[in-house]
């Protein structure tokens with residue numbers, strides 16, 4: 227039986243693509259190996275989001291090329307290969323083929339074909355999910371994006387927005403529940419825009435109602451809510467709660483109006499502030515997460531100070547920051563006023579330092595509360611996440627239990643009384 231080795235780089239969406247590819251390969255009679263030296267086919271599912279990710283993609287290709295056995299084929303797949311195949315072909319003679327994001331379709335049946343053009347369609351019925359952590363999965367709603375943010379290369383790589391049929395999503399969620407998944411993390415480039423391609427009136431609030439009906443699923447978390455797509459009916463549905471967590475992941479990317487405009491984000495600061503105020507007024511325990519990009523072309527030191535002041539005003543519970551990366555082919559890359567690497571790094575540090583204090587302050591309110599926790603690790607100590615922590619990007623809760631309390635396994639849901647809070651994490655004891 228031929229064996230494949232699959233390395234995955236990049237975000238949750240790539241991990242989901244790799245999980246789908248893995249199923250396609252296994253269905254075609256391949257065996258997976260975790261040892262590059264044993265593989266007949268080595269695939270690197272790359273990320274081309276920022277320069278650092280591209281470098282990592284090339285390094286991984288070179289490392290695998292050095293390790294492969296004679297005759298084994300090495301393929302670069304994923305976003306970076308989709309977009310830059312022509313230049314990469316000259317720069318990386320080690321690779322046997324460059325295939326884009328639909329590499330599973332191209333490779334599972336015809337492993338050594340070269341130069342296959344990636345399929346233009348996106349209709350995965352299954353295999354658009356992956357386990358994120360014990361008991362938790364990512365589940366894809368759609369792919370591609372039409373927003374055209376000035377700095378972003380994703381629409382060039384992943385194409386226009388295409389949603390999956392709701393029946394495919396709910397059926398896959400049922401399969402995940404049957405496999406023991408308790409938490410669904412719904413992902414897309416623009417989740418709030420979801421509508422069934424066969425019935426545009428079937429939007430995300432209805433999908434949430436249907437997912438909520440599935441036995442075994444306890445938490446539904448929605449990630450990547452573009453502030454311009456986040457409509458009132460969805461906010462209201464999320465605030466109703468039930469299995470839908472009051473976790474609002476709203477990547478705003480900037481807080482200064484001039485920058486938001488140049489980024490083409492379609493919202494201004496007043497809109498962002500109104501969203502935050504409304505959500506908090508309806509549910510003070512709602513978690514608000516966002517991301518910022520620092521060092522966007524033309525960002526001045528005054529803009530940076532204004533960003534810090536607005537961060538204090540909004541006090542997001544969670545905030546991640548990207549250093550602006552000049553992406554070839556984007557409008558922002560051509561803008562005047564590119565900010566030096568040193569300045570960008572200094573601004574990034576200031577943002578993260580400030581957020582550390584805000585996060586610590588926001589977490590204090592949980593001390594004394596009892597939270598439901600999905601256990602992710604039992605060794606060397608017990609830890610997990612509550613509704614306020616996404617897999618991969620947020621904090622965790624470490625907890626203790628007495629010898630008299632029953633055993634805890636990864637993937638269990640337990641109650642933990644919070645006894646202390648830190649900058650990003652909480653700790654407590656099993657109830």
Ligand code: SF4
Nearest residue numbers: 371373374375378380
């Ligand atoms: S919404 Fe996200 S994926 Fe779409 S263009 Fe903007 S940054 Fe890129």
